[in-house]
Amino acid sequence: MCCHARRASASRRRRPLHRQSTPLPVLATLDLSKPTERQAHDFLCRATSKHDRMWKLLDVRRQGDVLLCVVRWTCPDTATKPFSLAEVSLMETALCWHDYATVGAARREMRRRNEEAMLQTGSE
Numbered sequence: 001m002c003c004h005a006r007r008a009s010a011s012r013r014r015r016p017l018h019r020q021s022t023p024l025p026v027l028a029t030l031d032l033s034k035p036t037e038r039q040a041h042d043f044l045c046r047a048t049s050k051h052d053r054m055w056k057l058l059d060v061r062r063q064g065d066v067l068l069c070v071v072r073w074t075c076p077d078t079a080t081k082p083f084s085l086a087e088v089s090l091m092e093t094a095l096c097w098h099d100y101a102t103v104g105a106a107r108r109e110m111r112r113r114n115e116e117a118m119l120q121t122g123s124e
Contacts, residue, residue: 028062030090040067040088043095055084058103061110063117065091070106085109 030037044067047054055071062068067088076082081099083106088095100106 028060028067030062034090036092037090039093040090043088044069055086058083059107059110061114062090063114065089068110068113070103070110071097072103 030041032038032041044057044060046052048057053074055073057069057071059070060067067090069086069088071084071086073082073084076099078099081101083100083103084097085100085106086095086097098109100109
């Protein structure tokens with residue numbers, strides 16, 4: 001005769017695996033048939049790869065011919081400013097960034113630039 005205690009909680013295997021979740025919003029769309037946009041995509045893949053990570057990508061938005069990327073440097077130059085708002089050009093091989101002390105400050109600057117760009121396009 002077999003004597004096993006019954007579990008008080010339901011088995012994980014019996015729980016439904018699918019949950020209703022909202023799809024993630026599209027933050028930036030690239031046309032990979034264009035060489036410079038494919039270059040930018042490849043650069044971001046290399047910069048964030050696990051093998052040789054330069055930074056961790058926290059947020060990304062397209063603004064015209066530039067990708068605005070909020071990043072955390074893997075090995076920052078200064079420990080007081082480990083976050084940056086990086087601009088990756090979609091027209092040429094170019095990258096520039098501005099350092100920030102907090103991720104919030106970098107995201108605020110990204111929002112400010114997006115709002116500024118929207119106002120400029122709305123007034124044209």
